[in-house]
Amino acid sequence: MLNKFELEKRVTDAFLRSKGLIQFKLIKPEGDPPDIIAQIGDKLIGIEVTLIHSNQSQLRLEKNYSKIFIRVKELLAKSGVNNLVIRVEPEIIKGLHREKCSEVIANACLGNLDKIGFNRTELVMNPFLGIKKIVAFRAVEEGIIITFDSRSNSYGPLRSSRIESVIEGKINKLNKAKQEAPKQHSLLNENWLLMTIEGTFYSNYAGVADDRISIGLKNCYDRVFVYHERKNWIQELEVMLNAV
CATH class of the missing domain: 3.40.1350 (Trna Endonuclease; Chain: A, domain 1)
Known part of the structure; x- marks a missing residue:
């Protein structure tokens, strides 16, 4: 280290x-x-x-979702997905159900793999408490990347x-x-x-x-x-x- x-x-x-x-x-x-x-x-x-x-509230939000995103990567890797960029627009709530959020994101991607191309594809809106929107697109290089959606106003300049x-x-x-x-x-x-x-x-x-x-x-x-x-x-x- x-x-x-x-x-x-x-x-x-x-x-x-x-x-x-x-x-x-x-x-x-x-x-x-x-x-x-x-x-x-x-x-x-x-x-x-x-x-x-x-700001500190954003850091706390990212800490919560970083654990969700790690779990999503595990779920997708088990299903053989290895070149996907996923962007999630979150919402700040108390009592976030991390495992359920992870499953919802992974299932949204797996259920729409056939329509996800190299262009930004909107997968689902408000699928679960804590998630406003999930979008995805294919990555050129192998790997799974999960971030917050850059179009969310909460994550502007x-x-x-x-x-x-x-x-x-x-x-x-x-x-x-x-x-x-x-x-x-x-x-x-x-x-x-x-x-x-x-x-x-x-x-x-x-x-x-x-x-x-x-x-x-x-x-x-x-x-x-x-x-x-x-x-x-x-x-x-x-x-x-x-x-x-």
């Missing part, structure tokens, strides 16, 4: 390559922040890596308010680190903040709501990015001081 630094190194490597960079070296810093030091040419860039979530709170927290952390270890930080040419969306259910996100972010603190990061690990898109944010 990868440790914290190895995980951050992996995502930073993927991010830099997505930016078109090939020649670079990733170094473990003496302190935190930054999480990673990237040597790019003659520059040393401190990169703070953080995973960004939309990442909201500016969530991004703002993450940036402000990281600014406070970096300013404190600079005060405690000024010599170490003086060696860095730039500081970047890299907010990542991991390749789980967040693969549905197509971007952020606004790439101009207004915060209540002076920004100490030279560049701020949001990076999608699975889809490899990058959005650089313009971070401004809120004048109000």
Whole structure:
């Protein structure tokens, strides 16, 4: 199992390559922040890596459905299905019956295999309490992928308010680190903040709501990015001081 630094190194490597960079070296810093030091040419860039979530209620919802989706994969694999993408639009309820939900999703796919092609196919609406809709399509590569439906309004772009709170927290952390270890930080040419969306259910996100972010603190990061690990898109944010 990868440790914290190895995980951050992996995502930073993927991010830099997505930016078109090939020649670079990733170094473990003496302190935190930054999480990673990237040597790019003659520059040393401190990169703070953080995973960004939309909100806590969504995290709880995903935790519940992740167990359902694992069970669906097991049921479909037993039936010989091995190249399907399934998207479920959930609803937030208490007392979710996980096993029944798993069976409903699997049966909806198995009962409609003959009409599922490479285009998005709507299978069923409101089949069971906790599920609003199930859609599916064939995958080119072998494997079963189950996510939330990207057309659900609950899983739209990442909201500016969530991004703002993450940036402000990281600014406070970096300013404190600079005060405690000024010599170490003086060696860095730039500081970047890299907010990542991991390749789980967040693969549905197509971007952020606004790439101009207004915060209540002076920004100490030279560049701020949001990076999608699975889809490899990058959005650089313009971070401004809120004048109000």
